[in-house]
Amino acid sequence: MENHKVVIVPCSGIGKSLGTVGRVATYKVIEQMKPEETRTVCLALLTMGDDDALKLVRENPCIAVDGCPAQCSKKNIEASMGKLAHNIVVTDVLRNNRSLKPDGVIELNDQGDKLAEIIARILSEKVDEILHKVKRE
């Protein structure tokens, strides 16, 4: 498998700030930390069965980033028969960082941004692990 990218798919849940945390964490990775190794895809487009979106998640390892335990991104990647390599739930990460109180959907508060940074670092490490594994296969 050459030239494969890890596709990071946040749920972008709009009702609460945790959906924005996942979305912002994703952009930190795909735009700043690992721009050559990662990309994203519109979750709604994937769920609606767009051919290009389906091809992308079926041919590349994917990481789902979900805001809440409903895990919409994970479920939709699985339903699309995508290669789910890992999934992160923001509420799980928040549980380990209880002092943070994320707020805001249009724009995150500083603590929300800090949580997004923490998740972005986890994602970045996971991307390295996944690509390392893929290269060895």
Add this chain to the structure above:
Amino acid sequence: MTLATGKVGIICCSGEDLPEGTISRVATRLVLEKLRPDQTVTLCLPLFLAGGEDERAFARVFPTIAVDGCDKKCAEAGTKKFSGKPVATILVSEIMKKYPRLKVKSREKLDPQEMELATKVAEEIAKKVDEILCKTAKK
């Protein structure tokens, strides 16, 4: 989500891959938080598409507005497929044509120009909300 009367549901695509998706999302929240907080609710599109029964029930009973970033119109198509046709669709890429000086490039944080465009889109959504509620009240 609690079902309530006199409300319009706004379903945006939040498209992650395009700046227009972020505009759709921010514009929707501007309507919910600032322009029409008492008349609108939002529905989480991925949850709706993944089978969220509350979301689907709301969209079957109450009027909805789809807010889509591009002409693939995922929010409109998803709502139509799982509940009922939205009363209106707002297309960010169409509204952008009216304001060629407003360029969009960010997917994460919007700059002042992009926020201005999001506000224009939000105003269009709010106008539609008023039209829908006015029609509903006349019935």
